[in-house]
Amino acid sequence: MGSKAGSEEKLTVGVIGAGKLGKAHARVYSELPEASLYGVADIREEAARELAAAYGCKHFADYRGLLDSKEVQAVSVATPDHLHREPVVAALEAGKHVIVEKPLATSLEDAGAIVEAQKKSGRFLMVNYNNRWAFPYTKVMNLVKDGEIGSPLMSYAKKVNSIKNPTKLLKWADETSSVHFLSTHDIDMIRWYIGEPDAVEVYAGGVKKVLAAKGFKTLDGAQAIVKWSNGVVSTFESAWILPEKNPSGVEGYVELIGSEGVLHLDRREELLVYTNDRSGFQSPRVSMGGEVNGKLQGALKWSQEHFVQRVLAGKAPDITAEAGYRIVEIACAIHRSIDEGGVVKLPL
Secondary structure, rough: OOEOOOOOEEEEEEEEOOOHHHHHHHHHHHHHOOOEEEEEEOOOHHHHHHHHHHOEEEEEEHHHHHHHOOOOOOOEEEOOHHHOOHHHHHHOOOOEEEEEOOOOOHHHHHHHHHHHHHHHOOOOEEEOHHHHHHHHHHHHHHHOOOOOOOOOEEEEEEEEEEOOHHHHHOOHHHHHHHHHHHHHHHHHHHHHHOOOEEEEEEEEEEEEEOHHHHOOOOOOOEEEEEEOOOOEEEEEEEEEHHHHHHOOOOEEEEEEEEEEEEEEEOOOOOOEEEEEEOOOOOOOOOHHHHOOOOEEEEHHHHHHHHHHHHHHHOOOOOOOOOHHHHHHHHHHHHEEEEEEEOOEOOOO
């Protein structure tokens, strides 16, 4: 599968997209003993060049140049939410395994095209919902598996973000939404906790006011009720209009009510807080990971490591193309319910 480095087998990888997440993917690969970073690609050639220079690999202004290399066995796709289809399908058609940042797509048409391309290619595809590898969320899964709350019956999950994200950090906020960008994390997580059933019904409401006043077309936030095929009922809430001075970038909360107990996971505040005149009051998200002894550790590193190790072993990684499609389907049903003002039945 890969080249040998001593007794270690390595997977030769590339990264498409040199933004924040692309940079993180490249760094993780450069630090993984099982991976060999071949190159990075971005239409902003200078960004690709700078990132490649940092890790001593090749750079490409056109990702097709990266895919043309026979040495490359797998790629990370870290392009904006709505621009996954073209590079993912091209990578699969070129015979590469793919790990793509969440969500798989922002439309059912694009998600379906990716699933079909994956099936035809015979290659592995993983959607990188890396929260599954974060300590707080894996602890919840272990408690559910151990029967600590009995059978899950109801759930509530909330993820909110500062208004800085859609208005300043993302250049493509109008092409996605808080549902795709935030809630799909929780949809994947809750679906994982309750046995990965299919969704059968969605009812949702959304708000367009704060961002609309600033010239953006995307939602301020949304709430949705999802009914699952196993009888569980879930509520999902997302918003990305919190004040810029909010001390944390992302806040999350999960509640699971079961037949024998209840579980609460509150990530609205974490143990580390600090204050100074330059930064003000801060509460960084330390439970998701960070730098330890000069290397990245935590959810992003461990999710990529899982992908690399599974591909080398010839086994499908977690969160397959089909699972990613189901999450996109629910997100699209939420948007349809908001637009139409009624209950939406699934499958779409």
